[in-house]
Amino acid sequence: MDAQSQPDPATFPETTGSGAVAEYVREARRLVFARYPDALGATLGGSSASGRATPGSDLDIAVLLPDDGISRREVLRHEGRLAEVFLHTRVDLGEVFAAARATRRATALFIYAESVLLHDPDGHVETLRAEAQALLAAGPEPLTPNESELGRFLLTDLLDDMAETGLGSDRHEQLAIADRTLNEAAHLLIAHRRAWNGVGKWLPRRLIAADPVLGRELLRGHLALAERADPAPLITAARGVLELLGGPLREGYVGHWRPSAGNGAAES
Structure with a gap:
């Protein structure tokens, strides 16, 4: 992403919470814009978003990819901090959300539902956050x-x-x-x-x-x-x-x- 195509900071969602959370959000945004310039949106979840992070905590970031993207999970270090990045297209993320109810493991659901927006110019991530929150509230499938x-x-x-x-x-x-x-x-x-x-x-x-x-x-x-x-x-x-x-x-x-x-x- 060149200087002319950098997102306008005025369009960033408001950062709420403690000063530590605000700093994690800034770090996560810099990572997303530097490494995933084609992202449709992104969100920060985990302890860094909830105010429970320790000095050794990593950044849990969900990145929404264009429909022709390749869903994957990446672990990397950015500006000295470890980050775990979950990248999905909308179709693949829908499958991940559906599978969570059967496996009763909801990593992606929690990252979207309990998160701080990093980038969401078209509202796609906010829609997914609402879906994740509804699925979490409904709970997983019962035991067979x-x-x-x-x-x-x-x-x-x-x-x-x-x-x-x-x-x-x-x-x-x-x-x-x-x-x-x-x-x-x-x-x-x-x-x-x-x-x-x-x-x-x-x-x-x-x-x-x-x-x-x-x-x-x-x-x-x-x-x-x-x-x-x-x-x-x-x-x-x-x-x-x-x-x-x-x-x-x-x-x-x-x-x-x-x-x-x-x-x-x-x-x-």
């Missing part, structure tokens, strides 16, 4: 019967393994079982509550948002095992999740393999 049974079976199997651990057990095995148990129980509880899922630091955040009481019990149980090698609190909390979905499932479970499910839906 097959998903519920698979989740119950996997969690039951893990709890049987954990019940055999305790003081004197191999700590590496115990911690590995506990990590898997927390993840399976959390994903199952979040899906049962028709809430949005997450991974990494977002798993406990999404878990507590989905079920503040049982979610915290799972996290406290995991911490008790990590700190004191005591599996009882995590077992109790995970059993609470199972009871919500019909109880433990062992004999009688049948997992159906589907080619699209990779190496088998019933794989534990």
